[in-house]
Amino acid sequence: MQNEKMIRQSYEAAAAVYAQYGVDTDAVLQQLKQLPVSMHCWQGDDVTGLERTAGGVSGGIMSTGAYPGKARNGDELRSDLDLAMTLIPGRQKINLHASYAELDGESVDRDAYETRHFSRWIAWAKERGVALDFNPTCFGHPKAADNLTLSHPDESIRRFWIDHCKASRRIAADIGKELGQPVVNNIWVPDGMKDMPADRYAYRRLLRDSLDEILAERYPAEYLLDAVECKLFGVGVESYTVGSHEFYMGYVAHARANGCDHLMLTLDMGHFHPTETIADKISSLLLFNPKLLIHVSRGVKWDSDHVVISDEQVFDVMREIKRASGFGRVYLATDFFDGSINRVAAWVIGLRATQKAILAALLEPTEKLKALEQAGRYTDRLAMMEEARSLPYTAVWDQFCAAEGVPVGADWLDAVHAYENEVLKLRQ
Ligand code: RNT
Numbered sequence: 001m002q003n004e005k006m007i008r009q010s011y012e013a014a015a016a017v018y019a020q021y022g023v024d025t026d027a028v029l030q031q032l033k034q035l036p037v038s039m040h041c042w043q044g045d046d047v048t049g050l051e052r053t054a055g056g057v058s059g060g061i062m063s064t065g066a067y068p069g070k071a072r073n074g075d076e077l078r079s080d081l082d083l084a085m086t087l088i089p090g091r092q093k094i095n096l097h098a099s100y101a102e103l104d105g106e107s108v109d110r111d112a113y114e115t116r117h118f119s120r121w122i123a124w125a126k127e128r129g130v131a132l133d134f135n136p137t138c139f140g141h142p143k144a145a146d147n148l149t150l151s152h153p154d155e156s157i158r159r160f161w162i163d164h165c166k167a168s169r170r171i172a173a174d175i176g177k178e179l180g181q182p183v184v185n186n187i188w189v190p191d192g193m194k195d196m197p198a199d200r201y202a203y204r205r206l207l208r209d210s211l212d213e214i215l216a217e218r219y220p221a222e223y224l225l226d227a228v229e230c231k232l233f234g235v236g237v238e239s240y241t242v243g244s245h246e247f248y249m250g251y252v253a254h255a256r257a258n259g260c261d262h263l264m265l266t267l268d269m270g271h272f273h274p275t276e277t278i279a280d281k282i283s284s285l286l287l288f289n290p291k292l293l294i295h296v297s298r299g300v301k302w303d304s305d306h307v308v309i310s311d312e313q314v315f316d317v318m319r320e321i322k323r324a325s326g327f328g329r330v331y332l333a334t335d336f337f338d339g340s341i342n343r344v345a346a347w348v349i350g351l352r353a354t355q356k357a358i359l360a361a362l363l364e365p366t367e368k369l370k371a372l373e374q375a376g377r378y379t380d381r382l383a384m385m386e387e388a389r390s391l392p393y394t395a396v397w398d399q400f401c402a403a404e405g406v407p408v409g410a411d412w413l414d415a416v417h418a419y420e421n422e423v424l425k426l427r428q
């Protein structure tokens with residue numbers, strides 16, 4: 001527990017250190033405040049969703065753990081999100097999945113969802129002044145049982161998912177219009193096969209054609225930004241993923257050549273070979289794409305979607321965005337789900353870790369490092385990079401939390417424990 005004076009003093013000492021490296025900490029804090037991170041609603045209920053008839057995960061993603069207190073309806077989920085948001089500094093958006101529709105007993109399937117099915121979310125977001133993002137839910141549904149959706153050879157199943165994705169874009173654009181901020185609508189499909197396909201080409205052609213139809217309708221970029229998420233494999237779909245990295249790299253170029261200007265590629269940190277990281281990919285993608293979406297996640301030995309911590313990989317990603325001057329062009333969204341710990345705490349840990357890594361990157365004396373490199377002084381570059389890793393960014397972080405009126409250090413745990421005792425424990 002630090003008091004205000006200690007936080008301020010540590011901050012001032014840190015600011016003086018950073019100033020020696022030519023970094024203005026006050027300016028960095030102003031910048032950090034403006035950078036939204038989209039917080040995924042699905043950590044709050046283990047990706048169950050609110051539809052009642054369908055829902056849950058399938059298609060190679062999995063949430064494990066039975067920690068008590070999981071949100072059972074929209075109001076509980078929103079209440080949990082409210083608490084998390086009071087404990088996280090900076091700007092959040094809330095990322096919804098179509099499976100968080102509130103249907104109130106109406107028998108309507110995902111291909112016919114409408115904006116009104118999200119009216120409670122929209123009203124809630126409006127009241128709090130937070131923006132929303134959106135995702136069609138192409139899993140956890142009987143029509144996704146084959147692990148094929150947009151690339152299903154059966155025309156009627158494909159039609160259902162195409163219509164669902166079109167409906168999602170319509171809803172997302174409506175929300176963007178209503179809230180006055182663009183909604184990022186990210187399409188991820190689980191499509192793949194457990195064992196070696198005999199015709200990889202055929203499913204990819206179907207996926208391309210389905211996406212062409214889905215994205216044919218143009219919406220203003222002030223309301224809607226589309227994204228497509230690539231992946232390597234999932235449990236049960238180990239041998240083949242239709243929407244691979246190469247597929248979507250090609251697809252985004254193809255779609256843009258056909259006038260779909262606002263389509264971006266989504267890189268999820270867990271969607272590559274276990275030793276392959278996304279940091280090196282960022283500069284290449286920013287060179288050829290105006291925008292990029294990153295799913296901040298933590299894979300442990302596979303795409304396990306563990307709660308994000310401020311580990312080397314997250315730091316690396318943020319540093320690469322900074323070095324490419326990419327903040328502002330890169331959209332950041334968290335994507336993890338752990339049902340084995342307090343779910344509100346999971347959000348707070350993951351979002352704070354993400355922001356901490358953004359801060360550390362913003363504080364990096366990047367210009368100095370680039371100057372050394374340009375001068376061919378690689379020894380000094382490495383020495384400086386090493387030094388930069390342990391500059392006192394934590395003191396700047398504490399100051400940021402204090403200035404934003406959220407608990408400093410692990411003090412936020414008190415609020416989570418109290419909420420667990422007073423609210424979550426009653427949800428048995
Ligand atoms: C799955 C993708 C996708 C999902 C969410 C729930 O591997 O990462 O982003 O996690 O849409």
Ligand code: ZN
Pocket residue numbers: 229268295335
């Ligand atoms: Zn993802």
